[in-house]
Amino acid sequence: MSRRKQASALDRALAERVAGVGRWLSAYLDNPDEGAIHGVRIAIRRLEAAYHLYPESAQTPASKGYMRRLRAFFRQNGEVRDCDVLREKLLGRGLSGDDALLIKLGERRARHLADAVRQAPPLLALDEVRTVSSAPDPLPRYLHRVRKLASRFLDKRPAVIRHESDAEDVHAMRKAAKKLYYTLELELESVSEHLLETIKQFHRLSGSLHDSDVAIAFLHDNRRRSGKALLKAERRQRHETCTELQRLLSEEDWEGMLAFP
Numbered sequence: 001m002s003r004r005k006q007a008s009a010l011d012r013a014l015a016e017r018v019a020g021v022g023r024w025l026s027a028y029l030d031n032p033d034e035g036a037i038h039g040v041r042i043a044i045r046r047l048e049a050a051y052h053l054y055p056e057s058a059q060t061p062a063s064k065g066y067m068r069r070l071r072a073f074f075r076q077n078g079e080v081r082d083c084d085v086l087r088e089k090l091l092g093r094g095l096s097g098d099d100a101l102l103i104k105l106g107e108r109r110a111r112h113l114a115d116a117v118r119q120a121p122p123l124l125a126l127d128e129v130r131t132v133s134s135a136p137d138p139l140p141r142y143l144h145r146v147r148k149l150a151s152r153f154l155d156k157r158p159a160v161i162r163h164e165s166d167a168e169d170v171h172a173m174r175k176a177a178k179k180l181y182y183t184l185e186l187e188l189e190s191v192s193e194h195l196l197e198t199i200k201q202f203h204r205l206s207g208s209l210h211d212s213d214v215a216i217a218f219l220h221d222n223r224r225r226s227g228k229a230l231l232k233a234e235r236r237q238r239h240e241t242c243t244e245l246q247r248l249l250s251e252e253d254w255e256g257m258l259a260f261p
Contacts, residue, residue: 006142018129024040049186051132152176173202202245
């Protein structure tokens with residue numbers, strides 16, 4: 001693909017991803033349910049991946065400010081999403097909707113959601129993102145970004161394979177993997193389907209591990225109400241998920257798959 005075609009492809013991808021954020025923000029404002037929260041968070045991740053391929057000189061103060069506000073909105077909805085996942089976990093472990101733990105969790109969700117919903121309407125001013133100027137030669141920046149994210153992912157891999165309890169390292173790998181996936185998805189260079197599918201598998205397992213860590217922290221903070229059984233069950237599930245994650249990190253040739261030119 002020529003430089004001009006790569007630049008045009010990136011500009012089209014940015015426009016498509018801006019439009020995607022707009023659609024999901026509108027759906028979110030209509031009904032901020034689990035589906036809308038999930039959809040708008042993915043749309044934001046995809047937009048960020050494209051935006052970061054534009055050089056600093058192409059970005060404007062308006063676009064930078066918008067992306068900062070979008071990121072804050074993303075984080076606030078992450079708190080809501082964690083409450084939703086935790087609620088499903090607790091209901092799945094036999095608690096009823098009127099249990100004191102679930103009432104407390106519902107109050108926490110309501111606070112985070114109210115804050116997030118207040119942030120949403122100004123974010124529909126998507127023209128601020130469109131003020132970035134075209135990237136003349138995006139491939140070097142694309143490859144640099146991919147290598148950087150792959151390096152962050154691989155740097156933490158040995159520690160995660162060795163130590164089951166190292167949540168911070170798993171979180172760092174998970175952040176790098178998500179950014180890497182949505183960057184590779186732009187396909188300015190050819191990418192194997194196997195790599196994308198394997199990263200998605202890592203997303204699933206590391207996401208489950210994150211959910212267990214959120215549940216364990218909540219149950220530990222509320223152990224007088226939750227008792228030992230729920231905490232023990234969640235720790236057992238975390239161990240099983242971590243074993244599967246460590247197997248994926250050990251058996252796949254990550255260095256080979258992430259060896260970009």
